[in-house]
Amino acid sequence: MSIKTAVVLGSGGHTGEMMKLLSGTDLNLYRPIDFIVAETDKMSVEKVKQLEESTNQKLEYQINFIKRSRSVGQSYFTSVYTTIMAILYSIPLMFKLKPELLIVNGPGTCIPCCLIVFILSRALFFIPKCKIVYVESICRVKKLSLTGKILYSLRIADSVVVQWPELKQKYPKSVYLGQLV
């Protein structure tokens, strides 16, 4: 039995961590996988190919491109505009993909996807129920990232996985499994 999965690759370190997380999963269970990548991010596409080679598992995947919602160093003000654009671009995409499982690990690019999947599947019932799993980056030791806080406090994510016990203490509904990456 397999589950239709979507994975947002957030570029740079986020993609790196996601690839490690996926390398620990039985990829036969998650097919097809739709990767969602910012259109400027060529490195993530490479990483998907490397994942296939390194795990020796044949993936059934597709790569979907979206607008980037915030680059490192971009101001919060222009972020608002680019985030709105990213949301508009993500609606038809998530409607088309109809994932049953959505795995994300930041940065902000993943919020529009989560929000849309959440609304489409929980409020409007336009698409089947989808589980949303957010894994906080290993970088976050004391505080969740803004993305993590939003997904945790609005309960958009079914599961917020953290990698340090300090975070589990501070956010009791999060899940601590140990260091994952």
Add this chain to the structure above:
Amino acid sequence: MNNILFVTVGTTKFERLINKILEEDILELAKKLHFKTIILQIGSGNHQDQNLKSLSDDRNACIKFNKNGLEIEAYRYKSSLKDDLLKADLVISHAGSGSIIESLENDKKLLVVCNEDLMDNHQFELAEKMAEMNYLVYSTCSNLHEKLKDLPNQNFAKYLPGNPYLFGNYLKKLISKNS
């Protein structure tokens, strides 16, 4: 011992670190610490050093020059930094988690330099935590010299890598639950 120091800024722009490394006092200290070669992965940006100015924006461009008796090899990016990482006796890295973890997984001595100019300074958190666990030493550009000088007296703890299978098992349980 290859006497190689590897400096990496990843895909970020961290001109200050590269400029700092090529300052006289750091180079002299590097020699005192028995380094003969410095490999610089400099990323984007305009750097002070004249030699680096001649490095084109081409991703594969690479230059070699001598400075203060040290052999310097510089490039902007490489598709994989693994070879340079493996050769190095010491890695000086930006605070990106990928770079930190890859260095530690390869049992490298690691000094992490936090970029104080970034909007969101959460990267101190990981470096600080891992320094607390004695996996690495961390500094800023301003106290790099001091931390580097003190490095031979540091006791590094054996790094225990993360386990992604814990996530795999968890995810499998999660999807088999019907709620």
